[in-house]
């Protein structure tokens with residue numbers, strides 16, 4: 001980009017969601033690409049300073065719905081590779097930081113266009129195979145949300161740079177938004193390919209260089225994100241790809257004096273552990289590292305007697321079971337008034353009974369795939385078993401767990417008599433919805449329970465037609481969710497429309513895909529230039545006379 005024009009970032013737009021309905025071109029292209037991907041097992045290296053590195057410490061990535069199907073083996077990083085990645089980030093930083101903002105943004109804008117075009121079936125196919133997502137769930141994640149992150153972030157970054165102070169006569173005040181001094185550590189979760197794409201690229205857009213640790217279970221789909229960025233022209237060393245176990249990568253990264261910030265999404269326990277490590281390491285860092293983390297949730301739907309019962313039941317079903325309930329935003333606990341329960345129950349159970357579960361990459365008619373891996377399966381199963389043995393819980397639907405072919409947990413609806421039941425409090429991160437039916441007359445105390453029952457505050461939804469009630473619930477549940485929905489399910493936030501993130505134990509609420517997130521990756525420098533600097537030290541009041 002030359003300096004002979006004030007170039008503007010093209011206006012961002014949300015990538016349209018394709019339908020994949022029978023007979024469509026996108027369906028044919030996706031099926032063909034899934035076929036190709038399924039036939040080839042990858043061996044995935046680390047990528048440090050643009051060079052592939054093989055450690056020989058291999059781990060598998062498998063298709064959750066068919067664990068016999070190995071998608072890839074990947075090389076895992078140890079301390080030596082982490083140190084090499086930090087060195088590569090250091091080396092790449094000066095040229096990357098010096099590149100004009102518009103030139104950096106152009107790489108991500110190009111990546112978005114490549115993704116929306118020829119790369120679409122690859123990213124969606126890889127996500128369907130690796131995260132067991134249906135065509136729709138893959139499309140909104142690994143195509144649309146990634147493209148949206150890249151296009152909107154480019155525009156938000158431009159907005160930040162345009163934010164300038166006023167100047168008095170004879171003075172020109174300026175603020176430059178410098179990248180952080182050091183490297184940024186991006187640590188990404190398994191459940192959204194889009195989050196894996198956003199966490200390293202948001203700090204990179206603002207001029208930082210990055211060490212990226214993907215989740216071990218999804219190194220396969222994440223690998224294609226890296227290849228796409230390379231195809232769009234990302235220079236070597238800007239994002240260094242270092243898969244490996246959490247501690248093996250995390251500990252040496254957090255011990256580095258050059259560590260300048262972490263961009264994390266994952267569980268609350270891991271984030272809190274890393275925060276403690278960072279606090280302990282503080283004296284060795286050059287500055288105060290930026291700590292940005294979006295974490296767990298125990299997301300609620302609160303129904304009022306004035307709600308449309310069919311809309312409420314549908315939101316419960318879609319909100320709880322899409323993507324196997326493995327969205328941090330998934331509806332996990334619900335409060336339904338007695339007066340509405342018979343109709344809601346009937347509709348919900350009919351919808352759940354109609355859910356087809358299976359291999360979503362093979363059979364496009366399924367609604368749910370498998371949960372990500374053995375660890376997730378065992379953990380979710382333990383909650384289902386707990387519900388089965390609890391005198392305060394009754395399983396209304398589902399409750400079957402079968403890992404013979406894939407890690408399948410059927411969509412499970414549990415009714416509890418105790419609103420403080422373990423299943424109402426803890427994040428399960430699977431297809432389990434727990435419902436407490438409350439007496440209509442106890443609305444106020446049930447709302448208070450909803451607010452206080454879990455340590456999280458990520459997403460929440462209320463269903464009511466009575467406007468006064470909508471206002472009242474919005475007020476009383478103000479701090480219970482960072483993303484709050486009225487008469488809609490609590491999942492499916494769209495970049496540019498519903499900036500995403502929660503508070504309390506759910507994270508730092510820096511809102512992924514927003515200006516507020518990008519501001520965390522810069523360290524502003526204020527510059528005052530005086531056009532006529534004084535040449536004498538005296539002030540006018542010192543002159544003689546009255």
Ligand SMILES: NC(=O)c1ccc[n+]([C@@H]2O[C@H](COP(=O)([O-])OP(=O)(O)OC[C@H]3O[C@@H](n4cnc5c(N)ncnc54)[C@H](O)[C@@H]3O)[C@@H](O)[C@H]2O)c1
Nearest residue numbers: 188189190214215246247250266267270294295296297328
């Ligand atoms: N709030 C949000 O926006 C949001 C979005 C998606 C997922 N999530 C949350 O993520 C969780 C599910 O994802 P997950 O199972 O991948 O989470 P996780 O915490 O198990 O893992 C997240 C990442 O942290 C890494 N990690 C683990 N220990 C580490 C350590 N000591 N040092 C460095 N890295 C380490 C993992 O390898 C992985 O890459 C759920 O709790 C879900 O609610 C939150």
Ligand SMILES: N[C@@H](CCC=O)C(=O)O
Nearest residue numbers: 327328329491492493500
């Ligand atoms: N942003 C996604 C959730 C991301 C967490 O897993 C949603 O709104 O459903």
